[in-house]
Amino acid sequence: MVNTEPLSEYKIMELLAQIPDPDIPVVSIVELGIVRDVQVDDASKVTVTITPTYSGCPAMSVFKEDIRETLLKNGAKEVDIKISFTPAWTTDWLSESTRYKMRKHGIAPPETNSSDPVALFSSGKQKIKCPHCSKTDTNLTSQFGSTPCKAIWFCNSCNQPFEYFKCY
């Protein structure tokens, strides 16, 4: 695709909003909240600032490659990716529509505000809504799941296991 239109910051955000999270493809990296800043100079050199999710998140290197590839394909002459650690990424940044998409994808979104100690501690007492049937008769199977960001739960109403995106 040949693109003659000069890259604007708005256009870059639009492009980035099309890059899916490799682990939850229904959610883009912009919706996930990892893109913190975008700048472009007159020579179409783009600087994207991203923030890591979990410290050991293996998806981070995929994010970086995808961002670089997408922007270079769409008119950027050079792409510089900066990592910012403050403010620390939190699941509180996930919007309602992102949470809705996760639920439709079969993943229960984080339910409590991450600054609430209950979210991190008494998971035994916490009840997570099943993304399949919306009932709350559910149990934690394992705090750790298929990726660092997810726990495994089980729904006693529809007898289905499901993943829960942990509060962070």
Next chain:
Amino acid sequence: MKTKEAIYTYCLRIADSNLILGQRLAEWCSRGPILEEDLAMTNISLDLFGQAETLYEYAASIKGNNATADSLAFLRVEREYCNRLIVEQPNGDFAFTMVRELLFSSFQKNLYEALYKSNDEMFKGFAGKAVKEAKYHLRHSSEWVIRLGQGTEESHRRTQWAIDELWRYTADMFEMNEVDEELISMGIAPDLKEIQKLWIKSVMSVTAEAGLTIPETPHVIKGGNDGIHTEHLGHILCELQYLQRAHPGASW
């Protein structure tokens, strides 16, 4: 001591501890008592490696001289590692690993909470993220120590034994030297004596609920800050560094 040099060493202390504990936990891969625990321990390992990488990168940026996170992780010798001694202790049985996890993650959680108030922007950003992970690790190990302590006679016996064995390495986590003095004076790192008070409180709340006792400690083993290790670190490094030593610069 200059501040930069102190920050460099402080990074290595935390990163080395995380790298070595991550390696220990990874030894459980495919050997966990149940699938969920296999996943849990390797997930915790991944968090620890990620935290280590962040601080190795920071340390490498201070050191310059073409240092990288990888060269710091893989190309130093045993005496240059300043991890806490408790993390290099062998896994033992599942109870032993969970007690080690409890003792270390409660230290980490309290340390990170303090580092989140650091005057150093990088430490602050790192700690804000890492503390959330440490809380998950602490919750995981606390729940298991309580379950095992209150479980059968056998699980109680093994868990108590693990506490008795590991306790001698706990004082080492709070050892300070001129690195701490410099960073405390600059408002960059906390006084570990304060962290120790918070730590003992959180550990005792778990052991009390588990029906376990904290041992009197006639014998204390220290040396992590000075690179004086127990005999176990050399063996871990053999395995950990093998690839980079045999094929320098290998990547994939």
